[in-house]
Amino acid sequence: MTRYRKPLAIRPNSGGAPVRTAMVMAAGLGKRMRPLTATRPKPLVEVAGKPLLDHALDRLRSAGVRRAVVNVHYLADALEAHLRRKAGDMEIIVSDERAELLETGGGTVKALPLIEDDHFLVVNSDNLWVDGPVDAIRLLGQRWDDAKMDALLLVVPQARAHCHSGPGDFHMDADGLLSRRRPGKVAPFVFTGIQLVSRRLFADAPEGPFSTNILWDRAIAAGRAYGVVHQGLWFDVGTPGAIARTEALLAAG
Template sequence: MTQGTTLSLRPQPEAVVPETAMVMAAGLGKRMRPLTATRPKPLVEVAGKPLIDHVFDRLRTAGVKRAVVNVHYLADQMEAHLRARVKDIDVLISDERAQLLETGGGLVKAREMLGDKPFLCVNSDNLWVDGPTDAIRSLAAQWDDARMDALLLVVPLARAHNHPGSGDFRLDAFGRIVERREPGRMAPFVFTGVQILSPRVLRDWPEGPFSTNLFWNRAMEAERLWAVVHQGLWFDVGSPPAIAATEAVLAEM
């Protein structure tokens, strides 16, 4: 599979977007210092609004009805912002003030709020622009519960703006994720921070903090880890220099 290949798992039916989303917002934002000295990273502004507002704009457009948001660093600010800004999506708080649980542990802590149906999971420190179709709806249209435990939105490494890494995954010709990047090598696709997960993946977890990689690896071994390639713009907004770089591209649109 070459970089930039457009994958189509199957003809797109009418998208059934999950009603519930998990918004990952509990990180410390160390790479974004000094901007995060007095505010949590999701409240850092890019293109005129906080990162988490961009996320909620996308959730709102896609038709998501409720969002579970985990909080840890400067959690009071996060909660106050969500109360003031989000009126049309039901927001539930998964409180990690006592212990930051990383992505996998955060999902486990929030599992009862996420329900028993497939749910959307979105990182709050990335920014994307839809391509010809709404990215979340495109992801939802490809979800196949019989074949999938996780469906990730990925972007070609060559189009991953500001991304400092070497890629994350290799895909087969059908869109199944078949390989994680190995140390010292590059992989053609980068995870955008947007995915649909089945509640089935939340099982047999370790105590304390751990990464979602545990669930992905299990799904990949079972040939149930899939991807859809994002056709629009995507930005890794992880550091102060990335803000200016992102805004410069958006200003040219």
């Protein structure tokens, strides 16, 4: 574990449930982003003049998040060097996965001892979002209901899932309760890679590498997985081709 921090003032989060901590997923191999990731980790690929990781950290910081736990694996030294320079009014803690890439679920389980709060954000570093009337992080905090939720996913309608291809991920009822897309069918909502979760979601989780999808399926079956629609723009910056399209859309908007 490595911590980076400069003792500057922290602006507290406003809204419903205060969200103080985020797990930022940055350990992936970046295979879809090759050849750009041959010499740098995907979170350090630049979009609109700034690394993807910085876009995510800056959005989190502006929403009042105080602590970011960032997992590293592929080209981890480069990521750690960047995070040392990035430290500011947010505590940045590295969760080291150099020995084994643990995927989204296993990586979060490994980082749990570094996460002090009962509920926290999990954010993929390979997407980029622009906030709407209510910013995405505060929206999740405002909608969080600890009595009935183990996971609250930020979703976006297919029509606003820029640079994303696929049949969709979820259906959502009027109360926000999520259900999976059925095989061979389409679904109207796409997961943005941003979610607010309870530590309960990880109770009795598998050991070693595994996907968060396993835990979502369990929460969906229990009626404890919900969604909320992002009010702004969202970009799936997963491939080199998506970079130019994202930059063009940002410049136009």
